[in-house]
Amino acid sequence: MAKSSADDQELRRACEAAIEGTKQKIVMSIRVAKSHGTWVKTGKLGKGHMAKPRVLAISVKEKVQRTKAFLRVLKYSNGGVLEPAKLYKLKHLSKVEVATNDPSGCTFVLGFDNLRSQSVAPPQWMMRNVDDRNRFLHCVLNICKDVLGRLPKVVGIDVVEMALWAKENTSAISQQPGNLQDGHVMATSAESDVKVTVERELVSQAEEEDMEALLGTYVMGIGEAEAFSERLKRELQALEAANVHAILENEPLIKEVLQGLESATNCVEDMDEWLGIFNVKLRHMREDIESIETRNNKLEMQSVNNKTLIEELEKLLERLRIPSEYAACLTGGSFDESHMHQNIDACEWLANALRILEVPKLDRSYANMRSVREKRAELDKLKNTFVKRASEFLRNYFASLVDFMLSDKSYFSQRGQLKRPDHADLRYKCRTYARLLQHLKSLDKNCLGPLRKAYCSSLNLLLRREAREFANELRAGTKASKNPTVWLDGSAGSNQSANSADTSTVSEAYSKMLTIFIPLLVDESSFFAHFMCFEVPAHADGNKAVTSDDDNDDDLGIMDIDDNDKAGKQSADLGALNESLRDLLDGIQEDFYAVVDWAYKIDPLRCISMHGITEKYISGQKADAAGFVRILLDDLENRISSQFSRFVDEACHQIEKNERNVRQMGVLSYIPRFAILATRMEQYIQGQSRDLVDQAYMKFVTIMFVTLDKISQADPKYADILLLENYAAFQNSLYDLANVVPTLAKFYHQASESYEQACTRFISTIIYYTFERLFQFARRIEDLMYTSTPEEIPFQVGLSKVDLRKVVKSSLSGVDKSISAMYKKLQKNLTSEELLPSLWDKCKKEFLDKYDSFAQLVAKVYPNETIPSVSEMRDLLASM
Incomplete structure (x- = not known):
């Protein structure tokens, strides 16, 4: 073969x-011919139905639970390389049919039940011989049986x-490569394994043994199948005749059995008839019995229901009953301190009674x-x-408490005596009704609005009266001499002794105002938030950074009343609280403003300390329960800043007035006065006021330099002298401050650069x-060096050697007198004698540099001419 x-x-x-990359393994691959035509007598395909070479491959894909089997059709590409053409799942294989029109038996059809178009005839596959056909179909049937x-x-x-065929070709099948694990088809070389697999598929072991015995019985010289078939037919007819004879012999027995069956x-x-009668009864x-049991069950259920209904009605009646003592307390009881315990109990009972009559406390069926x-x-x-x-x-009570305190002058500051506001007694009396307010909120939340307004209106009068009296006495009792605000006025005298007056008591008075009232206002805000049952966060307890002699007496214990409130709960009505705090504290800022304005009039520089x-x-x-206090402090800061800005603007205006005066000589008056002002401002800086002062410095110095430039432009002849003297004075007066104040250091360097530029211009x-x-x-x-060579320059008009000798003779004969005249001119123009030495040194250096350049030009253009050497000129300058 x-x-x-x-x-x-x-x-x-x-x-x-x-099929690389599909995670499938090839079990069998075999070459076939694919056709769709019919066989003609010559055994070849009809015209137009030529067979195409293909390869049929059986592949498997192993998974955890099961194994999948596939039939793959592969075709040859133009380059002769196999490539996938079609893929069939073997689980859809429904029919294997060998074509009857192929006398060789090598053509077969595989039918699949999931093909989209069943009207198209499936392809026919033709093997080279019957062995290849049997081998391929044997493999397909085994996989279908074991896998599917x-x-x-x-x-x-x-x-x-x-x-x-499988038994005879065991060796060929056993050599088939590939395997299927987990109890599926196993290709091994053992003949017994293959035989068991094949025979289990096609014929069972018992059937095979019977067939061998039968065939073994008839091997007695039988040569032709027709004779063997005739012999089998004769024996079958004999067996059937014997069965009929046996049946006819047993007829009497059968009749007797039938009679017995009829009697039974x-x-x-x-x-059955008697059983039917008994069944009806x-x-x-x-x-x-069922009717009796139903009536009995209904009676029992009615009894239980009646008992339960009575119990429920008794409970409901208990809920609906109003104790007489509570009714009397709620409708006409007294609100005195001694009766508050009864009022609180009545409130708790009323709130509970209302709550238990609402769903879900009360069953929905009872609600209507x-x-x-x-x-x-009711x-x-x-x-x-x-x-x-x-x-x-409560409205009348709040008003009466405040009216009592307003009528007693001992509560407020008096002449010669500052009185710290004390609200301990007021808060103690209000605490008596703290729980009452909490219960009023639970009964009717809308009732708190008018109560809050009444409390704010009454207490606002008290707080404003306390602040006004305190501020008035604070100003009256503070002794401080008023400082003039004409700090930088050029028309003022040089004596600034008044500016050194001590005004520290002014800022101390302002600090005392804040120390007394800011903690008070914070405490009042926190007390009001708790007392009037605002749901504020637990940390809204006022200013802990500011020390106060008052005890923290705003803890009402209200958080213990309602167990549903939790510490740290974010308030939902913080906006409403801030609106109420505005009503409570609005107007008190005017007394703070009055202290600020008073301090500004005494000494504007004290705005720095107050800031x-x-x-x-x-x-x-x-920014929590004391939100209004934060707003008040921000407003105070803005007012102080605006007042200080007003002072700065006035001082700048005084500086600008200098440019409208007559010709200025020497150091302008505002230069040394600014140094005094800056020194004083640095003494007043406290805490974070650095920015305020730095902004003032920037505005002052900018105006000073701009005004200086405008004044210098009025007389260009003496402009540089005025600039260098004033810039030098600015540096000398601010040298110490510039070492510690970065803003002044920047302007110091700017003045230094301007001074050097003015010196250079003046000396030149x-x-x-x-x-x-x-x-x-x-x-x-x-100028000629750019366009001509040095040899050509002596031949230019006015630049000959004769012209050089004339210029040298006229300029350098008696040069010592010329240099002395230059020194006298420098001395005559300067008003600041201390600047003369440094300027004269710069003047000599500049002259020597220029003469050195001239000497180099002469040596290059006029090499044979002699002029005084640079060293001679240097010695001459050094001797003067």
């Missing part, structure tokens, strides 16, 4: 390469023939009962009466004025 393509290892590897648990329909092939049938029918009896609705209306009327009485009492004090208090505040003017012809001649030579 020729070698089958199923054993071709190269073909198998080509198939595996074609079923066999497709086999048409046109004898199963017995397949079994015999009659007895069964009689018994039993059914009637069962219905009577007439008695419940009437009782709820309780609502009782609640409204009590809330109205309590609200009216620092205010910032310390702002940094210690929290003096030098050119004295030696004009000499350096004018040098400048002409420098």
Whole structure:
């Protein structure tokens, strides 16, 4: 037998390469021819239906639970490489049919039940020989049985023939490569394994043994199948005749049995009739019993329901009952301190009674009962009466407390005596009704609005009166001499002794105002938030950074009343609280403003100290229950800043007035006065006021430098002298401060640069004025150096050697006198004698540098001419 393509290892590897990446393994691969035509007599395909070479491959994909099997069709590409063409799942294989029109038996059809178009005939696959066909179909049937648990329909092939072929070709099948694990088809070399697999598929072991015994019985010289078939037919006819004879011999026995069956049938029918009668009687009896049991169950259920209803009604009546003592307390009880315990108990009972008449405390079926609705209306009327009485009492109570304190002058500051506000007694009396307010909120939240307004209106009068009296006495008792505000006025005298007056008592008075009232206002805000039942966070307890002698007496213990409130709960009505605090504290800021304005009039520079004090208090505040206090401090800071800005603007205006005066000489008056002002301002800085002062410095110095430039432009002849003297004075007066104040250091460096520029211009003017012809001649030579060679310059008009000798003779004969004249001119123009030495040194250095440049030009252009050397000129300058 020729070698089958199923054993071709190269073909198998080509198939595996074609399906690489699919995680599938090739079990069998075999070459086939694909066609759709019919066989003609010559045994070849009809025209237009030429067979196409294909490769059929069976592949498996192993998973955890099960194994999947596939039939792959591969075709050859133009380059002769196998590539996948079609893929079929073997679980959809429904039929294997061998074509009857192929006399060789090598053509077969595989039918699948999931093909989209069943009207198109499936392709026919043609093998080279019957062995290849049997080998391929044998593998397909085995996989279907072991992997899928079923066999497709086999048409046109004898199963017995397949079994015999498999037994004869065991060795060829066992060499088939590939494997299926987990109890599936295993390709091994053992003959027994293959035989068991094949025979289990096609013919069972018992059937095979019977067939061998039968065949073994008839091997007695039988040569032809027709004779063997005739013999079998004769024996079958003999067996059938013997069976008929035996049946006819047993006829009497059969009749006797039939008679017995008929008698038994009659007895069964009689018994069935009696059983039917008894069944009817039993059914009637069962219905009577069921009826009795139903009536009994209804009576028992009615009894239980009546008992439960009575219990529920008793509970409901207990809920609806209003104790007389509570009713009397709620409608006409007293609100004196001694009776507050009874009022609190009555409130708690009323709130609980209203709560238990609401769903879900009360069953929804009871909520619409007439008695419940009437009782709820009665309780609502009782609640409204009590809330109205309590609200009216508290409004009058708050007003009476404040009126009592306003009428007693001992509560406020008096002449010669500052009085610290003391609200301990007021808060103690209010605490008596703290729990009452909490219960009023739980009964009717809307009633708190008018009560809060009444409390704020009454207490606002007290706080404003306390602040006004305190501020008035604070100002009256503070002794401080008023400082003039004309700090930088050029028309003022040079004596600034008044500016050194001590005004520290002014800022101390302002600090005392804040120290007394800011903690008081914070405490009042926190007390009001708790007392009036605002749901504020637990940390809204005022300013802890500011020390106060008052005890923290705003702890009402209200957080213990309502267990539903939790510490740290974010307030939902913080906005409403801030609105109420505005009503409580509004107007008190006017007294703080009055202290600020008073301090500004005495000494505007004290705004720096007050600004620092205010910032310390702002940094210690929290934007919580004391929100209005934070706003008050911000307003104070803004007012102090605006007042100081007003002072700065006035001082700047005084500086600008200098430019409208007559010709200015020497150091302007505002330069040394600014140094005195800056020193004083640095003494007043406290805390975080650095920015305020730095902004003032920037505005002052900018105006000073701009004004200086404008004044210098009025007389260009003496502009540089005025600039250098004033910039030098600015540096000298601010040298110490510039070392410690960065803002002044920046302006110090700016003045230094401007001073150097003014010095350079002034010295150049003096030098050119004295030696004009000499350096004018040098400048002409420098200009020609750009366009002519040094040899050509002596032939230019006015630049000959003769002209050089004339210029040197006129400028340098008696040069010592010229230099002395230059010194005298420098001395004459300066008003600040202390600047003369440094300026003269710069003047000599500048002159020597210019003369050095002139000497180099002469040596380059006029090499044979002699002029005084640079060293001679240096010695001459050093001797003067």
